[in-house]
Amino acid sequence: MTRSPAGSPAWEPAELPSQPPLHGVVTADVAVVGAGLAGLACAYHLAERAPGLDIAVVDAERPAAGASGRGTGLLGPRAGPPIDRAVRRFGPGTARRMHLASVRAVESVLELCAGLDVGCGLRRGEQIMATRSTAHLTALSRQAKAYRALGLDVPVLSGAAVRTRVGVPYKAGLLHRTAATLDPAALTGALARACAAKGVRFYGNSALRAVHTGDLVGPELVFPHGRLYAGQAVLAVNSAAQGVGLPVGTILPLEVYAVATAPVRRAAYEALGGRAGYAVVDAAPMAPYFRLLPDGGLVAGGGTVTAPAGLDAPGLQALRERAWTWLDRWLRSLHPDLSDVRVTHRWSGRIGMTLDDLPVVGPVHGFPDVWYIGGCCGHGLAMSVAHGAYVAAALMGEPEPGDPLPWHRSSAPRLPVRGPTRRLIRGYVEALGRSTRRSC
Known part of the structure; x- marks a missing residue:
């Protein structure tokens, strides 16, 4: 039975803190469930703000075992739907604030890397959204007009201007100046070590089974071999929220x-x-992408997304093989000298998707002193760190300046994901993938 996303990423965290399973009855001032970037950033900022605060981090496996360690390290601005859709749905003022918040999130990761004094494979560089397909020029044009109307610094690149940067025959592109690439597992591991150095306790191989409201103190968190009672709890568990019955809306695992x-x-x-x-x-819907590694290798991702019924769903491995085969062909199409390059790693990861493309960051309805972070919709590298800092500030009673952004909310829209609806979702996702693969 396949118990986790497949394959081994091109990176693994090193020197993780000790993380015994949680046994018996444990207490903490703040419990953070989920040792990915969101949970660890929250624990880190709490420990920075309040030295001596008793913080416990619990993970179903270990730090960086989930999406935070299985990503591809693209650090760029994006939160929510494309900018033109954000303008239509939320208005120009909110859309502009959303984009600027995502730029600040990138900057916060760069500052965090500097503060941790670790390289994390960080390479500052620009990110280009481009297309080789005439069909997708229209989508790029709509986004370019929206950025320009909002006064945002996202210039248009002609095909020639794109090719001076990357020698691939793209027809046009948009340039995001505030961007970088890094080793996501190294960043997650470094953040875990920094938390441990500040006195944060870690528990591993302890999957959350249930959350109860406490009678005398804060929430009660139930794990396979013990319970944790905390004054406050932060559940950075992404799509696993459904498994413990949290009313945070639908966070669909893809x-x-x-x-x-x-x-x-x-x-x-x-x-x-x-x-x-x-x-x-x-610029295609499933957004295939590439980046170069410091050692001279290349990473490619995207192009295919699946919505399996479970980690052991029939036919899932065949879908994985098809996705990897297409990515292999796609990356070789980028340059003639890639025709015989050897693929060394193939892997998959899980993201949490919401119906409206917005994350969920806020207190959980009906569960006093419990906060949830999840549903970054594939844009979690920068936003997860920002969300962790945001929740840490909220727990310390520090108000967020200005109006809250649309994703600072307690739940996403609900969507029935069983039976016929699940099949419709899978069909829709597969149709998008086929369209992307044909056009790219």
């Missing part, structure tokens, strides 16, 4: 795919923007 290669030829590395550290995301 599986995404990536491959990494051995070092490519120098000519291909330079042509694809390796020296400058560019990352390129296609």
Whole structure:
């Protein structure tokens, strides 16, 4: 039985803090469930603000075992739907604040890396959203007009301007200046070590089974071999929220795919923007993308998303093989010198998707002193760190300046995900994938 997303990522965290399973009765001032970037950022900022606060971090496996360690390390601005759709749904003022918040989230990760004094494979560079398909020029044009109308610094690149940065025959692109690439597992591991150095306790291999409101104190968290009583709890558990009955709306688990290669030829590395550290995301719906690694290898992801009924769903491995095979072909199409490059890693990861493309960050209805973070919809590297800091500030009673952003909320829209609806979701996702693969 497949118990987790498949394959081994191109990176693994090192020197993780001790994390025995949670046994018996444990207490803490603040319990953080989920040792990914959101949970660890929350614990880190709490420990920074309130030295001596008793903080316990509990994970179903270990730090970086989930999406935070199985990503591909693209650090760029994006939260919620594309900017033109955000304008239509939320109005220009809110759409502008959403984009600027996502830019600040990128900057917060860069500051965090500097503060942790670890490299994390960080390479500052620009991120380009581009297309090789005439069909997707319209979508790029709508976004470009929206950025320009909002006064945001996201310039349009002609095909020639894109090709001076990465030698791929793109027709046009949009340039995000505040961006970088990094090793996501290294960042997650470094954050875990920093938390441990500040006195945060860790428990591993302890999956959350239930959450109860406390009679005399705060929430009671139930694990396979023990219970944790805390004054406050932060559940950074993404789509696992459904499994414990949290009323946070529908956070749909989707599986995404990536491959990494051995070092490519120098000519291909330079042509694809390796020296400058560019990352390129296609404007197609499933957004295939690539980035270069410091060792000269290449990482590609996107292009296919699956909505399996479970981690052991029939036919899931065949879907994975198809996704990896397509990514292999796609990355070789980027440059002639990639025709014989060796793929060294193939892996998948799980993201949490909401019906309206917005995360959920806020207190849980009906559960006093319990907060939830999840549903970043594939844009969680920067936003998870920002959300962890936001919740830490809220727990310390520090008000957020200005009006709350749309994703600072207690729940996402609900969607029935069993029976016929599940099949419709799978069909819709697969149709989008087929459209993307044909156009790219």
